[in-house]
Amino acid sequence: MPAPRPLDEVACRTSFARFRVASIVEGIALLVLVAIMIMRYVVFGGEGIFTTTSDTWTQISKTWSPIHGLIYMIYVVLGFDLWMKMRWGLPRMLLLMLFGVVPVLSFFGERWTHQAVEDDLARRPTLQDEDRADAGPGPRA
C-alpha cells in the first residue's frame, strides 16, 4: 500500500473556512424556508395538502425559494472545492450534499466535517510538513 498523497494544508484550511461559512448560511436559509413553508401550508393551510389561503406567505415563499436554491448551489460548489482539496472519496461528497438538504443537519455536518479535516491533516502527510521540519527546533548536527 503506497503512502497517501500529501495534502496542501493551507489550501485545505482555506477551503474549509469557506465551506464552514456556507454551511452555516445554508443551515439558516433552510430553517427560514421551513418556517415559511409551515406558515404557508400549515398555519394558513387550505383544505387539501399543499394548498394555502395566504397570498402574503405565497409571495414570501416564491421570493425566498429561489434565493435558498442559489445559496444551496454555492454551498455545493464550496463543498466540492473542499472535497477535491481533501482528496476524499466520492461517498463523502454525497454526504456533504446531504448535509445541506436536511434541516438542522448542516450545523452538525459542519462540526463533523471539521473533525474529518483535522483528522486527515494530522494523519496524512502535507506539503507543509517539510517547512515545519525546517523551521522547527528539530535535532540538527
Place this chain on the structure above:
Amino acid sequence: MLRVALRPRFLGLLALMVVATLVCGLLATWQWDRAHRAISSKAEGSQELGDIRDVLDVGDAVTNALVGDTVSATGIYVPDEQVVVPGRNIGGAEAVLVVSSLLVELEDGSQVRLPVARGWLPAEELTGADGQIDPSLAPAPPQGEVEISGRLEAGEAASGGVSEGVASEIATPLLVNEWGSPMYSGFVSVDDPPGDLQPLPAAESEFTRGLDWQNIGYSLQWVLFGAFFLYLWWRSVRAAHLDEVADRREAMERMLDEASSSSEASSGTTAATGPSSAPADSSSSSAVHATAGSTPDKDV
C-alpha cells in the same frame, strides 16, 4: 484510467450516480412539462362544457383545467344585487366591469348564486356629475328567467372590499358578504352581452400566459445537477488514477535509485582497489552517486 474506472468500487459508484442523474432527469422533464402545461392544456382551444351545474359543484375551486372553457347557466338575476368593478384597463380604455348575481336552482331545489360578469362599459359612461363612479348608471340586469353562456373564470384575489355597489375585484369572498351564500366560486364572463355592454377579454394569470420561464429555468437546473453527479464520479476516478500514476512513478524512481547506487557502489569499490585514486568512504560516495544518478534516470 479505464482500468481504474472498471473496478467494482467505481462501477458501483457509477451505478449510484447514474440513478441520481436519472432522478434529476425525471425532475427536469417534470418541470419542463409544468412550463408547457398551459400551452398543452389550451392547445385544443376552449371547450364547451355545458350547464354549470354539471361542471362545478358549489364551493369547488375553478381549476386551471376549467378556466377559459365555456359553460351555460339558466336562472334569474336577483334585482339590486349588482356591483361595478372600476379601475380596469381594457385595450387602452378605462373600463368598469358590471357584475350581477344570477340565482341558479340546483337539482335538489336549493338556490345558488353565480356571479356573472355581464360586460364592461367605458368609465365615462358610469361617471356621475360629481366625478365619482355611480353604480346606479350601470344597466340593470334583464328580468325573468334567462339563459346565459360564457367563459368560466376563477375568482380574483380580494384586496379591497365592496362599498355602495363598487367592488375592488370580482372575488367570491367579497360578493358572498354582499349578496349571501351559497355561491359558486369563480364567475362566468358572458360571451355576447346585450346592449352597450362589451364582453370581457379572457382573464390573464401566470398560468394563461403560456410558457413559464421559471419552470424552464428549474428544468435546466435539474439537468445541471444530474450532470454534476456524473462529473463527480469522473473526478474521483481521475483522482484515483493520477494518484496511482504518481505512486508508480515514485516507486520506479526509488527502484532505479537503489539499482544505480548499488552498481555505483560496486564500481566504486573496484576503483578504490585500483592504484590511481584515493580510497573513498563507500557510504558517502554511494549517497553522492545516488543523488547525481537519479536525474538522468528519470528519463528512462
